[in-house]
Amino acid sequence: MRAEARIDLDAIRDNIAAVRARVGSAAVMSVVKADAYGHGLLPCARAARAGGAAWLGTAVVEEALALRAAGDTGRVLTWLWAPGDRFEDAVRADVDISVSGLWAMREVVDAARASGRTARVHLKADTGLGRNGCQPADWPALVEAGLKAQADGAVEVVGLWSHFACADEPGHPSIPVQLVEFTEMLAHAEGRGVTPEVRHMANSPATLLLPESYFDLVRVGLVSYGLSPVPEVGGPADFGLRPAMTLAASLAGVKRVPAGHGVSYGHSWIAPRETTLALVPTGYADGIPRNASNAGPVLVAGRRRTIAGRVAMDQFVVDLGDDPAAAGDEAILFGPGDRGEPTAEDWAVATGTISYEIVTRIGARVPRVYTGTTAGTTATGTAAP
Incomplete structure (x- = not known):
């Protein structure tokens, strides 16, 4: 994955x-x-x-x-x-x-x-x-x-x-x-x-x-998809809703870099100290907003991180500090929030947009994987018994 x-x-x-x-x-x-x-x-x-x-x-x-x-x-x-x-x-x-x-x-x-x-x-x-x-x-x-x-x-x-x-x-x-x-x-x-x-x-x-x-x-x-259109009034749980989409990726690489090392195009983020960087293999071609550069939240290695540097077409980087991680570990960009991960609304706030855009812009290159008992239903004109 x-x-x-x-x-x-x-x-x-x-x-x-x-x-x-x-x-x-x-x-x-x-x-x-x-x-x-x-x-x-x-x-x-x-x-x-x-x-x-x-x-x-x-x-x-x-x-x-x-x-x-x-x-x-x-x-x-x-x-x-x-x-x-x-x-x-x-x-x-x-x-x-x-x-x-x-x-x-x-x-x-x-x-x-x-x-x-x-x-x-x-x-x-x-x-x-x-x-x-x-x-x-x-x-x-x-x-x-x-x-x-x-x-x-x-x-x-x-x-x-x-x-x-x-x-x-x-x-x-x-x-x-x-x-x-x-x-x-x-x-x-x-x-x-x-x-x-x-x-x-x-x-x-x-x-x-x-x-x-x-x-x-x-x-x-x-x-329908469990997001609140009025986040200033209440979140999904306040209205009895549950977000349906979780966007996740496997780390494509983890490495130590020295203090002063630049990250991604333009070096808009430079490591303030020796640190560990993790590469997340999604980018704006997958629907990750480019203006999430230095702003988008991601859950990696048990903690929320912020994107370090610019979002590129296919990838972005997060700073892990001294926390351990390895290639293949999971990064969660957003989901329901149950495990401390960011939500689509968190991404909307970070990028100055609305959660509608965050979920609809996820591109066809990202496969949809369906879970739940409803995954086996057929399309009909009436509700299931």
């Missing part, structure tokens, strides 16, 4: 079960976009289903089609579309499609007619995030287009939804404004005759902090 990301699938299953217990009658969508936030699309989707996720969410259609190809038959929503995208493939695969504008509605209708199937559509409202979604001024036209397509048998409008901009900032003034806007846009659509299966707005932080945003369905991404 040079390096590996160990994924505890039972933790993912249990995280989803904890969300289900929190949200009452609302259904749960586990967001598995971006290769399940770097954890592995198909194994994590199966674990989420085993925990009771009635829905899966993907950003792009290729992710949704991969789920179908693997045998997942449950509800899957995909929301990031571009003109000329694979709408027809999605309709044929019974993938729910988010529609934010009239151009997308036209493409969905064409795809439905070409496939001979009725497309399942969620109309997305931009209530203040300013990314995808239909502006309030354009909402009536989109609703009417959806109703016309539904009357023609091309689509079924099964969802109405939106997304928060600042739910991870408790007390932010945009939160109640967005809730009011969404409620008004819902009222307009339902008043015109839309009868959705699900209305949904809550993302991970809203699921933890804003029960008034649950509606019929909550969408949890980061929370």
Whole structure:
């Protein structure tokens, strides 16, 4: 083992079960976009289903089609579309499609007619995030287009939804404004005759902090993988979550160097005394942030260390002082924190980012190794007994 990301699938299953217990009658969508936030699309989707996720969410259609190809038959929503995208493939695969504008509605209708199937559509409202979604001024036209397509048998409008901009900032003034806007846009659509299966707005932080945003369905991404989207409010354990990923590597070398010896490119770290250096064979090509140079925390030889010198493409160095170690010993970059190892949140703080980026950036060169009883489940549309 040079390096590996160990994924505890039972933790993912249990995280989803904890969300289900929190949200009452609302259904749960586990967001598995971006290769399940770097954890592995198909194994994590199966674990989420085993925990009771009635829905899966993907950003792009290729992710949704991969789920179908693997045998997942449950509800899957995909929301990031571009003109000329694979709408027809999605309709044929019974993938729910988010529609934010009239151009997308036209493409969905064409795809439905070409496939001979009725497309399942969620109309997305931009209530203040300013990314995808239909502006309030354009909402009536989109609703009417959806109703016309539904009357023609091309689509079924099964969802109405939106997304928060600042739910991870408790007390932010945009939160109640967005809730009011969404409620008004819902009222307009339902008043015109839309009868959705699900209305949904809550993302991970809203699921933890804003029960008034649950509606019929909550969408949890980061929370699925046991990380807190609101670390200033509480860590994973405070919300009944467990981090699923542990990133580890085997030391590729250990050696003594004299005082004054420089380390890595640019010699941004110079040994202040005779010391022992350990080489960790992961670098920015594996997703280790380069700005973790002289900052990233690592557990080696029973203690937390700090990266010494610059992170290179394939490797970095830690200073062990006089502590003993040998090539092949384990270094843990981050994990749940049970053994004193750093967490993904510790890395986020050290590098000035968020834990989302820390886990999703771990590259394909690092194999994922799956543990837990859930590792043997199959992808289905319902929770395991």
